[in-house]
Amino acid sequence: MNDETEHQVRQDSDMEDDTITEVIDADAQTEAQQTDHDETEQGPLQAELDKVKQEKEEMHQRVLRIQAEFDNFKKRTQKEKEADLKYKSEDIVKDLLPVLDNFERALQVEVTDETKNFAEGITMVYRQLKDALSNHGVKEIESVGKPFDPTIHHAVMQEEDEEAEPESVIEELQKGYYLKDRVIRPAMVKVNK
CATH class of the missing domain: 2.30.22.10 (Head domain of nucleotide exchange factor GrpE)
Known part of the structure; x- marks a missing residue:
């Protein structure tokens, strides 16, 4: 290979590297824009999701309290029935x-x-x-x-x-x-x- 051909191959290779770098940079920018866009969209969605999770936890705690109250009521009623029978x-x-x-x-x-x-x-x-x-x-x-x-x-x-x-x-x-x-x-x- 002569010097000129070698030089041409190097230039083509540098151009390919520049093109690859540009493509990678463009992909990274697109991905960053997509992430920013997703975060912007997910902000209200995440807040709504957190609110729903909190409401679910509150309802779960309420159900547990009601269940405990009902169990206590059943025990108290049973004791009263036993006392009445006794x-x-x-x-x-x-x-x-x-x-x-x-x-x-x-x-x-x-x-x-x-x-x-x-x-x-x-x-x-x-x-x-x-x-x-x-x-x-x-x-x-x-x-x-x-x-x-x-x-x-x-x-x-x-x-x-x-x-x-x-x-x-x-x-x-x-x-x-x-x-x-x-x-x-x-x-x-x-x-x-």
């Missing part, structure tokens, strides 16, 4: 306690030969009533000799008794009763000073 007989038991008291008073009467059969009948009915109440969770509050407890005892009298412990129940004037674990009638008692 103490459903409370009203009727309260109505029957004076009847039980009257049976006990009737059984304290002196029995004669003439009233023996009648007293036995009353005793049987009294036992049946006590058993029926017991089957529904009614039990007597033990009082005599126990320390006075204002949650289960109602003090109506005080008396000094040196043989008994201070602040203890020395006499039961009216029986108290539990319904399961709830006091439905406190015992009326005489308390030692």
Whole structure:
């Protein structure tokens, strides 16, 4: 190859390099313009997208709070139902306690030969009533000799008794009763000073 041909090849190669550089520069400018254009268009779109994401997150949190409130409501309702079932007989038991008291008073009467059969009948009915109440969770509050407890005892009298412990129940004037674990009638008692 001669010098002139070599020189021509170099010039062609330089021109190709310049053309390639120009094409690359043009591509880069076009790409930069496209990116600027996309960013300009994406600015409002991105803001809208961010707003929608925030609203979605707020709604999600709201749904979680509502779900938690509903779960708490269900638990509270279930506990109320259980309590209602547990103490459903409370009203009727309260109505029957004076009847039980009257049976006990009737059984304290002196029995004669003439009233023996009648007293036995009353005793049987009294036992049946006590058993029926017991089957529904009614039990007597033990009082005599126990320390006075204002949650289960109602003090109506005080008396000094040196043989008994201070602040203890020395006499039961009216029986108290539990319904399961709830006091439905406190015992009326005489308390030692």
